[in-house]
Amino acid sequence: MFFVAAVLALAGALGVVRLRNPFYSVLALVAHLVALATLFLLLRAQFLAAAQVVVYAGAVMVLYVFVVAYIGGQEEPMRGEGGLIGSFGPLFAAALGIELCIAILGTGLDAVDSRGPDVGAGFGSPAQVGALLLQKFLVPFEAASYLLLVAAVGAVVLARRRRGLEESEARSPVGEAG
Amino acid sequence: MDVAWFLVLSAFIFCIGIAGVLTRRNPLVVLLCLELMLNAGNLALIAFARMHGGAAGQVFALIVMVIAACEVVVGLGIIVALYRHRLPIDVDELSELRG
Numbered sequence: 001m002f003f004v005a006a007v008l009a010l011a012g013a014l015g016v017v018r019l020r021n022p023f024y025s026v027l028a029l030v031a032h033l034v035a036l037a038t039l040f041l042l043l044r045a046q047f048l049a050a051a052q053v054v055v056y057a058g059a060v061m062v063l064y065v066f067v068v069a070y071i072g073g074q075e076e077p078m079r080g081e082g083g084l085i086g087s088f089g090p091l092f093a094a095a096l097g098i099e100l101c102i103a104i105l106g107t108g109l110d111a112v113d114s115r116g117p118d119v120g121a122g123f124g125s126p127a128q129v130g131a132l133l134l135q136k137f138l139v140p141f142e143a144a145s146y147l148l149l150v151a152a153v154g155a156v157v158l159a160r161r162r163r164g165l166e167e168s169e170a171r172s173p174v175g176e177a178g
Numbered sequence: 179m180d181v182a183w184f185l186v187l188s189a190f191i192f193c194i195g196i197a198g199v200l201t202r203r204n205p206l207v208v209l210l211c212l213e214l215m216l217n218a219g220n221l222a223l224i225a226f227a228r229m230h231g232g233a234a235g236q237v238f239a240l241i242v243m244v245i246a247a248c249e250v251v252v253g254l255g256i257i258v259a260l261y262r263h264r265l266p267i268d269v270d271e272l273s274e275l276r277g
Contacts, residue, residue: 006183009191010194022204022206025207025210032214040221043224043228045224045236045239048224048239048240048243051240060213060246064250068206070258071261089197090197092200093193093194094197096196097190097193100186100192101186111181112182114229115179116228132237133240137234140237148247151247151251155254158259
């Protein structure tokens with residue numbers, strides 16, 4: 001089960017990077033996210049797996065699809081193969097991957113090579129995560145909610161139609177073709 | 179399945195995301211690759227939560243998902259604003275802040 005989900009997740013990630021059309025990239029990312037949700041289930045994180053599918057693969061990806069459809073999914077050429085970054089980027093990523101693997105496999109943490117301790121049936125359930133969120137992590141929770149509010153307001157301000165300040169003050173009709 | 183497998187997978191996904199951010203030119207795809215990297219971080223956090231047997235790591239992952247949503251919203255807002263101003267949708271050409 002792990003290997004099926006892992007291969008799917010890696011294929012989805014490679015698809016995001018390699019596919020030319022941004023629309024197909026978004027669809028590859030959806031497949032990647034669903035495979036990751038399976039991995040979360042294997043790690044006994046039921047609530048997060050459900051949130052991953054519903055919020056991420058559902059809502060956030062719909063936002064992406066809308067924007068890709070809005071600006072038009074034009075196919076782009078890759079960065080020139082002869083360019084400095086074009087050749088250096090994958091090399092850097094491969095070096096970092098090897099380094100991380102050495103760090104993980106050579107770690108002194110014994111528990112990394114185990115399946116983890118036995119946990120009760122309620123591990124990762126919404127009840128447990130919610131109790132932690134509202135008791136121990138209340139301040140980060142509130143900060144995250146304010147961050148969401150600020151981000152929503154900021155996105156509206158950024159993407160607003162503006163043709164000079166006086167017009168935006170006068171509230172030009174929103175349904176105008178554009 | 180050992181926790182180390184999950185960590186290695188998370189490292190690979192993170193590196194694929196880095197390669198994408200460095201090589202792609204469409205800002206939409208760059209945002210998608212940032213999502214990949216955040217998800218790799220999430221996977222590592224949840225794997226460590228399983229390793230410790232505590233759910234705190236899952237709360238961290240939930241907060242990371244919130245941050246990712248904020249980043250997507252602001253990033254897509256910027257891209258829509260670029261499109262409205264008839265600017266090229268290409269990170270190589272967009273190298274200055276002046277709007």
